[in-house]
Amino acid sequence: MTARSAETAEQTQLCLQRNRIAAARTAETTEQTQVHREQAGIDAAAARSAETAEPTQQRLPRQDTLTTAAAWPPQPTRRRAWAENFALDYNPVTQYRAHQKFFMGRMSKKCSRCNALRWKDERPGICCNNGKVHLRPLSEDIPPVLTHLFQGANPDSEHFLGNIRKYNSCFQMTSFGDKTIDEPGFNPNFKVQGQVYHLIGSLLPIPGEQPQFLQIYFMGDQQAQAEHRRGIVEGVRLNVIRELQDDLHEQNKYVRDFKTARERLPENTDDLRIVIHADKHPVGEHERRFNAPVIDEVAIQIVGQQFERRDIVLQLRSNELQRISETHRAYDALQYPLIFWRGDDCYNFQLRQTDIRTGKPGTRKVSAMDFYASRLMVRDGSFNYIHRCRMLFLQFAVDMYAKIETERLSFIRHHQTRLRADDYIHLRDAVANANQRGNVVILPSSFTGGPRYMHERTQDAMTYVRHYGRPDLFITFTCNSKWDEISNELLPGQQSYDRHDVVARVFHLKLKQLMDYITTGAIFGAVRCHMYTIEWQKCGLPHAHILIWLCDRIRPEQVDCVISAEIPNRVEDPELFEIVTKHMVHGPCGQLNPGSPCMKDGTCTKKYPKALIKDTVTGIDGYPLYRRRSADDGGFTKQHTL
Template identity: 50%
Template sequence: MPRRKRGGDLASSAAKRRKKKESRRNETEEEHEARLQNQRTRMSNLRSTRSEERTANKSTEESRILKDNLTKEAFHYEPTKKYYNHKYVVIGKMNNVCQFCHAKKFSKETPGLCCMNGKIRLPPIEAPPQEFLHYMLGETLESKHFLQNIRSYNSCFQMTSFGATSTNTNRNEFEYVFSIQGQIYHKIGSLLPMSNEDHKFLQVYFIGNEEQEIDQRCTNFNGLRREIIQDVQRILHKYNQLIYIFKTTLDRMISDDYKIVIRADKRPRGEHERRFNAPQVDEVAIVVVDNENTSRDIIVHRRRKGLQRIAETHRSYDALQYPLIFLHGEDGYHFNIKQIHPETGIETNKKVTSKEFYAYRLMIRDNETYNHILNTRRLFQQFLVDMYAKIEAERMLYIRLNQKKLRTEEYIHLRDAIMNDGNIDDIGTMVILPSSYIGSPRHMHEYTQDAMTYVRKYGRPDLFITFTCNSSWPEIKEQLKYGQTSIDRHDIIARVFRQKQIRFIEVITKYHIFGTVISWMYTIEWQKRGLPHSHNLIWLHDKIYPTDIDKIIRAEFPDPQKDP
């Protein structure tokens, strides 16, 4: 109970009130206005403090409600609720470390994504020379220019030509995106040009004069800085092993009948990995074409007209095309890389696939201070596209060589359709793609039949939701270094979007944010600027009525104050 005031206290309070009235009666107009302003400020601060306390209490209560239940929460949307911080929505940080290869992963990523649970162990890529690293940091104007034009500088020094059915770099729209359509191929010419031709690609390295070599590169590629070309040229001549081999063997070629053979796979111990052959007669280099897969060696003539196509599975395929990524000429993927036993470290009979090889190379690891592949900006985009095309080519090669194991002779109806509807101009070696090959006609047809089955059994879908990727997600920005933007790291974008998509489907199907779900399906597409998005079809047990539409769909710009 409040303490009862005594008589003396009442008299003192009355005297204070009389004194305050007298003081206010005698104050000037300026003093009166100042007093009112102080009073307004004091009340405003008090109201603000109380509002913050109420907001904090409300947020705590809402957080408690969200943690307990999400059932049909979509029909009771509140702008003040921080849904993006909910434990069912957050994908967490990339802080799960593989015990075998020390790769950093998200909590929901598969254990074998990086090294197949210890079955793959590759030697680390040698760090670039110290004199080259200052170009990769993006701290000076010269470094920024180099990184902005790194694809052009790589083309200036590449030893093989890059070709594709169709390419698009999307220079004028949104962010820089490198994309191709059709088949990728690398070709290599002779060490020396014909008498009436200019030096190109690999031939530029053998001009013999540094200044003339720089002049030829500046002539072949406009807009590049001469001093940078000079520095990079000296670095490659000093450190790149492939260039060293070509230069030393060229001196031993006394006529144009000689050639260099770079073996496609590692040679057995005790033999040279790259051997120089001097044939007695001029032999025609075997070009790898669609119907011939017997030879994958690179055969480089001293002087010869024409180009040879390099097999995707040759171990020097990467280093010849990307000298600014593999400055030392390191070996890439080849067929003789074996898996190991995780406990004993002994090689097994199983081979490492190209997908597993490059998945290992693209991982972020705690024990790696600098992964040069991940820091090559726009050149990294081209490298990713090129290596994915290599992975697809290896899959196609396996399917073509293992038609009997896939029991394609039992596809009776498919064979009948080919025989009845086939075009005589398309006759050749018939290869049937199984439905397990993603993107094949039978794979897409199988998915279409699944979708039609859902519609026939459950009717039309209740929700069609498009889930888009945001390049400003904090999970993406946390992994960027050395002045990178999100568009420089499509590997991180793909991994983060995958985790977000998994959580998005879980919130709908497991935690019933729209109610109980009876079936669902989605497909992923890519925007012009290279960011993925998914189209999701949801079938609900309890149908959504027209009166509930406005609760889950808003066709308006949100108020930044009420719905931040």
């Protein structure tokens, strides 16, 4: 039954009357409409004047609602933030870390396209670019020798993992050219300075010289090879070298092909070269005609034949070294035979993005960043042995990021016209003032770390200071390698310094949470603007320096509510007491520990120990002297045993 069939005769007549009035209104002229509205106003005023008190009281609340709804534009009102002024009213009983905005949980979100795992607050698509990057999975039929060594369940395995960079140096076929810096200590890390490059020599050494790198594989005696490799670096075991050596001679395709080419190559010939082609298709042919390899990985070609610039061309004996192109498919496998023991192809220009609509390769190339981002992800049900390589993994990650930067710089170098570099004012100044000009390459402001990028960021910072004055807060946020989110994702036997990929991702998420806590949550009050920069400590852990401008300045009596340089009350706030005494107590230094890193010329460069002071005061140099009360003035102490 419809509503119309259920209505009464009076309701039907009223509905018809309203329809007739609406139809008449549409046919009115402007003058008629104006007259009608004026008459309606007169009639309403007459009715209001004649109504009693009771109808008036029933009408006014409804009229107030209509008036409020009709007000436009609405008056701007500031809604109270979810954590407003929490810092000014700290309560040790409140469990701040239990708030849902601070809960990260485990790395449990799974990509529907590639099964990569991520945290809930991470951006979808960081693993496979939303399905556009589809790589051949790493081989999981790991040889028993490497499986045994990667597990870390016996003395040989622990020794191997602790010295894996040394063992890789014994078997690498190319040299690693750069200035490396090894930072030992509680959080060891790997650093490079300058440009990273890989070099490869001839197949055999010059008579009278010792074989190196690739040349060691052609020493006739297997035992002599193992003895020679053990002499390259100290601290390696002969039995482990023999096992790895036998496995690489059997499994690695480049070792097998090099040995086959060496057997076919006549002695004392200068007319032949051994070539590893950069691409899997013959030079000059269309790439789609050769989806599968149709030539050997390693080929013998006559001198004078056309080679591509990125091909690796080896002579039988020579003192010359050839630099390998970063985009050569064998770039990674020749340098890291313990990671790519089969000689797998890695990043190269033949890789194409997948069309997510058809599932077929498209025309756009896969970038180096997308390739290695996908390769280093943790996937559900997959054994990614790269994550188990400890210090070798750190070297590999640094090396591959250098490759990513090289690819970006190469793009900029070859697309100066597209970037309209001729219009840059800095380029015109350089051309006008330089006596000798070479091939000038201008980095755009979008290149992170470039001169124009840094110049723009500096100008932005100066604009904030010029417009809003000095910042109200300077905050340093340091990564804690003991965070649960990091510890929970480590593999058995690993420490946080073995997985800098996890450390970096967790710190990035924690920093986003902190900035949201400060800006959106307004724990110090409403924020006008902010900026921060991220740096890496010598120990390899990231930290951020944050500047905050507040709408309402912090008053002098509120400073001790926001900043505390004292040891907390162990009884009232045991959790904060544990955090401060574990992570934020300086020293000991001075006469108690003259060898402390902060000591210089017998004095602490951080000016410790600080004098005890009852109230916070402003120092002569502009830096505040924060309250550090003695036990007699109500402060707290902690006993430290040397």
